Amino acid sequence: MFSEVVVVGQIARDLVIEVPDAPDADSSAPVRRRQELLGGKGANQAVALGQLGMSVSLVGVVGEDRTGEVLRAQARADRIGTSHVVRRAGAETALLVDVVDEHGRRRYLEHVPEETLVTETDVVAASAPISAAGSLIVQLQQPAPAALLAARLAHTAGTRVVLDGAPQGLADDLLALADVLRADGHEAELLTGHPVDDVPSAARAAADLRERGPALVVLEVAGQGNLFAGPGESWFVPHVETEVVDPTGAGDALVAALTAALTRRRPLETAACLAVAAAAATTEHAGGRPHLSRPDLDRLQPRRLETVHA
Numbered sequence: 001m002f003s004e005v006v007v008v009g010q011i012a013r014d015l016v017i018e019v020p021d022a023p024d025a026d027s028s029a030p031v032r033r034r035q036e037l038l039g040g041k042g043a044n045q046a047v048a049l050g051q052l053g054m055s056v057s058l059v060g061v062v063g064e065d066r067t068g069e070v071l072r073a074q075a076r077a078d079r080i081g082t083s084h085v086v087r088r089a090g091a092e093t094a095l096l097v098d099v100v101d102e103h104g105r106r107r108y109l110e111h112v113p114e115e116t117l118v119t120e121t122d123v124v125a126a127s128a129p130i131s132a133a134g135s136l137i138v139q140l141q142q143p144a145p146a147a148l149l150a151a152r153l154a155h156t157a158g159t160r161v162v163l164d165g166a167p168q169g170l171a172d173d174l175l176a177l178a179d180v181l182r183a184d185g186h187e188a189e190l191l192t193g194h195p196v197d198d199v200p201s202a203a204r205a206a207a208d209l210r211e212r213g214p215a216l217v218v219l220e221v222a223g224q225g226n227l228f229a230g231p232g233e234s235w236f237v238p239h240v241e242t243e244v245v246d247p248t249g250a251g252d253a254l255v256a257a258l259t260a261a262l263t264r265r266r267p268l269e270t271a272a273c274l275a276v277a278a279a280a281a282t283t284e285h286a287g288g289r290p291h292l293s294r295p296d297l298d299r300l301q302p303r304r305l306e307t308v309h310a
Helices: 041-051 066-077 120-125 127-132 144-157 171-177 185-192 199-211 250-263 268-282 294-299
Strands: 005-008 012-019 033-039 056-063 085-088 095-101 106-111 135-139 160-164 180-183 216-221 225-229 234-238
Touching: 005 041, 005 127, 005 144, 005 250, 012 066, 033 041, 033 066, 041 056, 041 066, 041 135, 041 250, 056 066, 056 120, 066 085, 120 127, 120 144, 127 144, 135 144, 135 250, 144 160, 144 171, 160 171, 160 250, 180 185, 180 250, 185 199, 185 216, 199 216, 199 225, 199 234, 216 250, 216 268, 225 268, 234 268, 250 268, 268 294
Parallel strands: 005 056, 005 135, 012 095, 056 085, 135 160, 160 180, 180 216
Antiparallel strands: 012 033, 095 106, 216 225, 225 234
16 A cells, blocks of 8 residues: 655654753763663654655665664554665764754754665665655655656656755755755755845745746745745745754754645645644754654744745
8 A cells, every 4th residue: 555645754763862851971971761762753754744644665774783673663663665765785874963952052964874864776666655645755865867767756646746845956956846846045055146144035046946846835044944835825824933942853853744624625724734833842852853742743833934936
C-alpha cells in the first residue's frame, strides 16, 4: 500500500544534550538530560506527518551499522514506511549533536558522510511510491541530481512537489517542477540574489520565485514570521508567542504540517495556520523531533494573518 506523502531527505542519529549553562562551556559541565533520537530533516518531517495522521514513507540512507538499524526500527515505531530507507554498505550513519542550555543558547554540530546522501539510484528504486503519493517533499540538502529526478518523477505522475530549502545546483530546473517552495531567509537570498529581511523584501522574492515555477512560495522573515504567497492571496503570519527552548526542527514541522493540510485539500489559510502552529510547538522542547498534538496545535494557532500585496 502506498503512502499519502513521501519524504526524500536526511536521516541521522540526533544526540540532544541539555546542560544548565552555555553550550560552549568546557566538556566537564554537567548534563541535565541526554536523548538519542531518530533525527535529520527528512526524518523529522516524516515523524511530524505521522503525528498529524498522514500515511508517510521515507526515502533516505543510513549506514550498515547498529545505529542505522536502530533508526530504521524507530521510524517503523513512528509508523513511517521504511521500505526505501537504504542501508549503505560501508557507510557510517550521520550524526547530529544539539547542545542546548536553559537560556535557549545552543551549539549545533553535524557529521554527515557523503555516503549517507540520497543517490539517483535510490530515487529510481522508490519511483513507484513517489509516483503514487499525493505529495512529495524533497529536502534540498540532498544532491541536486537526485532531488531533480525525484521531483521529475512526481511531477510527471501528478504528485504535488514540495521543495524544502535551496538546491545545491539545478535551481531553475527544480523550481520549474515545484508546486510549493519553502525557504528560510538565507535560502531565499541564495535563490534570488537579494536579502530577505522584512515583509516587503519577502513579497518581492516570493513573486520572483513564483515566476520560476512554484504556485505557492513560503518564506521565513527571520525573527518575525512567515510569508505565504499563493496564486490568489498572500498572507504574512507572525511568529506565535511561546517560550522558545530550541528552534531546531521548527522549519521541518512547518513543511510537514503545510504538506499534510494541502494533501488533504485544506484551504491555504487553514494550511498556513496549522504550519505556523506546528513550528511553534516544536520550539517548546529541546531537539528537532516534533511532538505535535491537537491540544498544542489548537493552543498555538496564530491570532491573525496579514494580507500582503506584492
